[in-house]
Amino acid sequence: MSSTRNLVGLRFLILGSAALAAGLVFGVIGGFQFLFPQFLDALSFTSTRPLHVSLVVSWIFLAAIGGIYYYLPNKCDLPLWSERLPLWHFWIFLVTGLVILASYLAGKFGGREYFEYPAALSIPIVASWILFGLNYFKTALRQAGRWPVYYWMWGTGIIFFMLTFLEAHLWLLPFFRENMVREITVQWKSYGALTGSWNMLVYGTALFVAGRIAGDKQLGRSRLAYTMYFLGLSGLMFGWAHHTYLVPSEPWIRHLAYIVSMSELLILGKILWDWRASLNCYQKNVHCNAYRFFVAADFWVFINVILAIIISVPVFNLFTHGTHITVAHSMGTTIGINSMILLGSIYYVIREELPQDIRATCSKQIRTGFWMTNIALAVFFGSLIMAGIAKGMFEGGAFQQMMLEIRPYLLVFAVSGVFLMLGLWVLLYNALKLLWTALRQSTERQSMQQADRVAVEMR
């Protein structure tokens, strides 16, 4: 039964879904602007790119945070330490996010890549994250006995996000800013670790939901799961090396980082594969949507592992760095793995909140959206790989000539991006509608419970 405790989790999930739906629009516009620079020139590519990146990264964080705020009180019997702080967290994040979007639209920048907004706006983000971290640890520490692995993952993700986010702002100090190599080294190192921190939040969510669907609480306490956690942790701390390719670095650091990062993904694939085999027909059907997204995440884990292993070989890396193959890798992991897991988590929450609602189970529309998304993603991913190979193999000539050569692949990329957006919109539209229904019903139920309590007291 829903109570006040879970409402804020649903709000974060709604906001995250809306952020992704909007972020996709700017992604599609940016894709076409890359091909046709005059396309929608009222909104420059210098604005569409950060708008797209900020909104889709917000989706990953908001969906992961919403899951944590929802799961702890409602599925782990751990009432939140504070019910007020998550509301502060929500509103600070929302208002700051809107100011950041407005500053991009107005062409007001002042930061560095990925955080191009005026640096002062990072202060409320840090403040809201402190509220989240404080509430998380105060709540999770109520857990008696040994923590399941997803508690460790969430906690680690929270701490490391804070550290790496602050690190990404070291350029504010003249010591870093006055030396380009030093500044870029620190920036890219921090971005690598930042990705590791959100992977901790997302993979923790994957293990939690997979265990709940299977009715197997031991999944989060298995040796394999803890191995994955420690590999992920070492990946987070050392897996950033390949992000510093622009600057001189010792080759062994890069190789070690890739090995660590690959092992982490392989183990996640193994866990999801074993979990899939352990489910019976009933469990697959009850959570048919979440199940489907997790199977897709499993597929993309393997595809991305293959690509990552190939681009980690220095000889191949020499040709692929700075090409669209790197973009294919980041799109494959953020859409294929992270977003599939988070959509699975959202549809798991929907099924739990609306068990009687037929639309919360498998519908034709959701199935269509799912297949459209994954097929479009495969074409999108493939076209980036082809463009990257063509760019990597291009010899001599001007940048313009190379761009003309890869133009057909970029056209396929831009068009498949439209279908990817449409497929995800179908999934997000259904998710938003159902989450809103769940939020409304929970609110009404709370009001009725409160009215009942008042009536009893008056008697």
Added chain:
Amino acid sequence: MGPDLTNVISDKGDAYARAFLIAGTERMPDFGFSDSDMDDLVSFLEFVDTMGTYQAPSYELKWYGTVASLNE
């Protein structure tokens, strides 16, 4: 995925960079930079240029998959 501009000033000169910034290209629109914006951008490119050389001009690929620079 734009072109690498680390050494554009020493390779092509600041007039070349300014020409691109003023006119744009088929792949890059004219952003309508002011003179002051342009000076700032060229100063930045000059600063970046002093930091080193982006790519090893010649290298050797080893059979076991590593890359060795031949310029050192």
